[in-house]
Amino acid sequence: MNLGSHLAQRLLHLPPPSTRDLTVEHDLRVPMRDGAVLLADRWTPRSGPAGLPTALIRIPYGRTGMIAAQLARPLAERGFQVLIQSIRGTFGSGGDFDPLRREREDGLDTVRWLVEQPWCGEAVVLYGGSYLGFAQWSMAGQLPPQVKALIPSVSESAFTLEFLRKESFSLEATFGWGLQVAGQERRGAMLRQALRLRKERRAWYTLPLNEADTAAVGRRSDYFQNTLDHDADSAFWSVLDHSSRVADLTVPVSTVGGWYDIFLPGQLRDFQALQSAGREARLTVGPWAHISMGVGVTATSEALDFGLAHARGEKPFDRAPVRLFVMGVDTWRDFPSWPPPGYAPQRLHLHPAGALAADPPDESAPDSYRYDPADPTPAVGGVRMPVGVRSGRVDNTDLEARPDVLTYTTPALDKDVEVVGEVSAEIWFRSSLPYADVFVRLCDVDEKGRSTNVSDGLISLTDADETTCATVRLWPTAYRFKHGHRIRAQISSGAFPRYNRNLGSGEPRATATTLRAADQQVLHTPAHPSAVILPIGAPN
Structure with missing residues (x-):
């Protein structure tokens, strides 16, 4: 019995394969334009028709073990042959590993080599998540006609630049x-x-x-x-930004993301670019973080439906362009676009005594807290990547009990409130120091008073000692706040270590050593109407 095959079938919720009898041809040599040679393994059924569609996976993490078992094997058992290639400078491939910077040239060279191989067949599908998805996006605009579909998950075309914003x-x-x-x-x-x-x-x-x-x-x-x-806008990173090429990608794309994935904002931007250009594209977003198993399950399903159908010249299973998991009611919903129609921005204003309401605030004194970088406000759940760190929705009770966290909460809702789309906040803020961060988190408070996080974001200010409107872009979401629950906005000055702690000194990020505590104020007056801005529509 092939235990690896059966384990992958169970983990990925797959139907039984057409075969479990595969052969692997190791260390195929793929030449690059500069003379470097990259190594690849070819997975094929031991018997069956020749010229099967080829799924190309380009990866920096190796080609064996669990990587092969979860990526190559499930596809090779169910209609594809698979070429899994180690990118430049990794696991036997030649050249130096310079993360992310050579994927366009090396990827295009690999595809050109692949389609010339007598065993390749007439169709190629690009597949994989995270870095593997970026390797797909990076080739936009120059793919040969043999490439029939892209299936990038938890990824985007300007990979890691979201992390490096000033x-x-x-x-x-x-x-x-x-x-x-x-x-x-x-x-x-x-x-x-x-x-x-x-x-x-x-x-x-x-x-x-x-x-x-x-x-x-x-x-x-x-x-x-x-x-x-180098910050995100440095010329040093320009070679990583392929977002301007996305609209030129005429190949059908199915992209899979998670509401708590680190790459979600860029992934949604890429999908919007495809839809605006009239390209065939579909989007699936679930209640997942970057390494959630649900991402792999859904991406594999898309490869075997959307990808294989296009490779065979067939029509994939018919569904709406956008499929979103609406948290709070934990159900999948279909929409024609992102952001979906029918959700209008509505402001919920901060008020004294921790209130949150649609009405603008009256004159009131600001709320205050002290932020100390020696004891930074911690990141709790939410958008996290590391193994062993809890991500997604968690209990925020301990976080909200800290003296450096403010909360503003609506009365109990008299009906369901559904939020789907882009979330933001405008927080009028003042600090005792010029350098300060504003972190905003949207939470759902249930009937028992338990607060769980829905969406959040942070912005750093350099003129915070003057009264400033901090415009914070929170992570997009799809969430229904149920009747009887309350909507809460959290305000603080950090989420460490998801975001680097603001030391308050204004020194360069790399070399800063001085820690300065700051006294922060959040204003809520007619002239300074702090608010969270939610895309609200009528629940179905």
Whole structure:
């Protein structure tokens, strides 16, 4: 019995395969334009028709073990042959590993080589999530006609740039991933990674921050150092931004995301670009974080429906372009577009005494709290990536009990309120220091008073000692607040280590060492109407 095959079938909720008898041709040599040679493995059924559609997977994490079992095997058992390739500088492939920066050229060279192989067949489908999805987006605009579909999940065309914005640097994702890829080919890498988690979490507090990688693993991570030295708008990262090419992608696309995925905003932007250009595209967003099993289950299903149908020149199963999991009622709903029609922005204003209401506020004194970077407001659930860290919806009771967190809550709802689309906040804010962060979180409070997070976001200010309107972009969502529940807005000045803590000194991110506590104020007056802005529609 092939235990790996049966395990993948169970984990991915798949029907029985047409065959479990596969053959793997290892270390195929794929030449690149600069002379480097990348290695790939070809998975095929041992018997059956020749010229099956080829699913191409380009990956930096290796080609064996669980990666092969969950990516290549399920597809090769159910109608595809699979070519899984190690990207440049990883796991035997030639050249130097320079994360994300050579995927367009190397990907296009690989596809050109692939379609010339006598075994390739007449159809190619690009497949994979996260970095593997970026490897697909990066080729937009120059794909040969043999490529029939793309299925990128939890990914986007400007990969990691969301993390590097000046106003909200994502420490946890850049630091953790940088350390992971820097040591992934060392002997015992998986065990080392598990053992270093506690040390890595202590290293988050290292100052200056450009010594944190050495503190965690004894050596520097080039990727992490580059994220410290170059913000998202630096020319250094321009080679990673393929968002301008997305509308040129005429190949059908099915993209899978999660409401608590780190790449969701960019993924939705890419889908909107495809829809605006009139391309064939569909979007599925579930209640998942980046490494949730539900992403793999849904992406595999899309490969075997949407991808295989297009590869065979058939029509995939008919469904609406947008399928969203509406949290709160935990049901799937279909829509024609993102954002869906019928949801209009409505303001819920902050009021004194922790109230939240549609009416504008009257004159009132500001609310205050003290933020101390030596004891930063922690990240609790939400948009998280690391293994072993709880993500998604969690109990916020302990977080909201902290003195550096303010909450504003509506009365119990007299009817269901459904929020689907882009969420934002306008918070009138003043600090005792010029440098401060504003973190806003939308929560659902049930009949028992338990508060769980729905959506959140952060912005860094550089003129916070003056009264400033902080415009915060929260993560998009689809959520129904039930009758009898209450809607809550949380305000604080951090979510560490998801976002780097604001030290209050204004020193450069990489070399800052001075910690300054700040006294923060949130205003709610007719002239300073702080509010969260929710896209609200009538529940079905």
